[in-house]
Amino acid sequence: MDPVTHGLLGATASQSFASRDKIRAAAFTGLASAMIADLDVLISSSADPLLNLEMHRQFSHSLVFISVGALIATVLVWWFVKSRLSFKETYLFSLAAYATAGILDACTSYGVKLLWPFVDERYALNIISVFDPLFSLVLLLTTALVFYKRQKLLSWLSWTWVVLYLLWGSGQYGRAEHIASQIAAQQNHLPVKTVIKPTIANELLWSVRYVSRNDSLYAYGVRISPFSDPVIYKGKAVRLLNWRNTYADYKGTVLYDDIQRFAKLSDGYLVRHPQLAEVIGDGRYAMLPTSVSPLWGIEIDTTSPHNHVKFETFRDAGPEVRNKFLDMLLGR
Template structure:
């Protein structure tokens, strides 16, 4: 989730068991601890662009690392809060805040290495967008009331709001999955891999991607309460068989980097339609109906022993914005 929501949920977790004396300091401690995990965005190497992607949402978001992350937060925060909290209280509030970091990202897309170092599998529920203003506003309202009045009741209301909204997201996703299966049946496609995610900043316009045969198919669906699903037909493109296409480069840095990016992209690799040398992550695009990847790697076969370049290709021009709003509203 976005840093603000991360921090607020961490603050709420700490507030939920704080007394009036320590209530506001507990909120500050939980907020800072929850945001600490996302400092992994600064980890990486200038010579190896994919390393940053591999480390983001990795060990710092693992369940095993929670006690360690809380200890680091305690050390960093102790000098600011020691007048108000004991060392034990500081650690407990840090623990509550830090524990929310990986778990809240788990509800979004892209994936979290929750069980690192036992497995490198990225887990994600895909039931809420990384940024959802309705969700965040509810958390702000109740967490702010809790902070102002120093009452646990509002902290619990904030957690209740979060739980209800996530439950709504789960039911929306189930509906979108059913629509996806119906579309595949209509087109006589056998789904090999299904990817259903909410689009940015909302929970009623969903992106549907599925792999059938050697192709990737996209579509969008709007799911409003008490209304029939509204389906937006999308595009089709061939999956990139990178193992075959780059077989002659096996053992090189180039080949290994493509393999790494394939793993990070859930093995859904496609050519970028506007950049011939770019291999993109087919799961994400600006619009649910298009197959123009938001990010990818630029492959230079003339330098097989150099790391690939990673780039973003977000094109939020007026036409794209208008089409998104048209589908959304």
């Protein structure tokens, strides 16, 4: 989730059990503490571009790290609130706020290693976009109301909104999942695995992708409105890359190891970029739900197999892409 929304939910968590005279200090503490988990984006290496991808949403978002993360947040924040809060109070408010970070991120896509270091798996509910302005705006208004009125009971407005919105997202996911099954059945496909998630900044237009038994990835856009029938936008298809066979001759090199790391990060959804033959992308993400042109990927250079791969992003937000997205979002 974006840092602002993390901060707002953290502030809500801290405000929820603060006394009237400490609500504002608690809100500040929660706001800052909830955002600290995302400082893992600073863990990077120019020599190893995949390190940042591997470390993001890893240990700093795990359940066992909450108490440690809260302590770090307390040390950083207490100097600003020590005239209002004791160190213990600051830690408790930080603990409540920091605990929301990994859980909220797990509601989005890409995944969070909640059970690290015991389970090396990313958990993703895919029920809300990583940026949802409606969700964030209402959370901002309700959190600000608690801050202004200094009435912690009003924090139930924030929690009610959060729970109801996430439940709606869960319901939308269920509908998209049902439609995905119908699409596959109509095409006489037997999906091996499926990834379903909301597109950016909304809960109406969903991305549906599944891999059939012939190792082809199929992409669809599905608009799900509570006031009208679903609209299905048929997308493109592409073969998954059999990278183990394609790059078998490079086994034991840095190049092969990096492809293997990226395959794990992409949950096996590796595809060739349609315009860039030397780029292997994550087939789960694209600018449009109907596109199989990956949003990011790694550049392969077989002439230098002992060097790390390059990580590239391909965010084309030009007029053509925006118009296509809006047409699908509005059901046109």
